[in-house]
Amino acid sequence: MTEHSLHLEGPEATAAAGAALAAVLRIGDVVALSGDLGAGKTCFARGLLHALGFAGEVPSPSFPIVIPYAPPELRLPLWHVDLYRIDDPEEIEELGLDEARADSALLIEWPERMGARLWPDALRLTIDRDGPDARRLTWTAPAPWEGRWPPRT
Ligand SMILES: Nc1ncnc2c1ncn2[C@@H]1O[C@H](COP(=O)(O)OP(=O)(O)OP(=O)(O)O)[C@@H](O)[C@H]1O
Ligand SMILES: [Mg+2]
Secondary structure, eight states: OEEEEEEEOSHHHHHHHHHHHHTTOOTTOEEEEEOOTTSSHHHHHHHHHHHTTOOSOOOOTTTTSEEEEOTTSSSSOEEEEEOTTOOSHHHHHHHTHHHHTTTSEEEEESGGGGGGGSOTTSEEEEEEEOSTTOEEEEEEEOGGGTTTSSOOO
């Protein structure tokens, strides 16, 4: 397992990192996207969705908790999930994330809410502040992600 990081100078760089993920993302993948309120998680998701071909606006899933996307609007079925409002880990069972993995990729904001339920094969990304107008993306890429993440630049 490797851990590395990338400096993100401005929101465009965060969206570009999301776009880089689009090039390697497959059905069954889980991407856990951590970071404080306002870190840039949804900005990353927007870059990913647009690079997958989605042309619409990408809202935050904080209230619906899950926003599913599917072809033909984009190239790959993807669930955009935000677990911020989940207090009881039992509620996570009801979302059907396990079943969704069979035919979709999952991008999960606030994956900490899953505790030990988070799959060990998930790509774990974290966005932190790096000075006033920049961020740093840090990751832990388990074996299934070797050769796929980090993106070759
Ligand atoms: N690399 C960056 N440098 C500076 N600002 C950034 C960077 N990436 C994103 N931002 C800005 O951070 C702000 C918050 O972004 P975003 O809404 O994506 O955060 P979030 O992590 O989804 O927050 P929340 O947890 O509240 O949903 C936006 O104004 C966005 O433009
Ligand atoms: Mg958000």
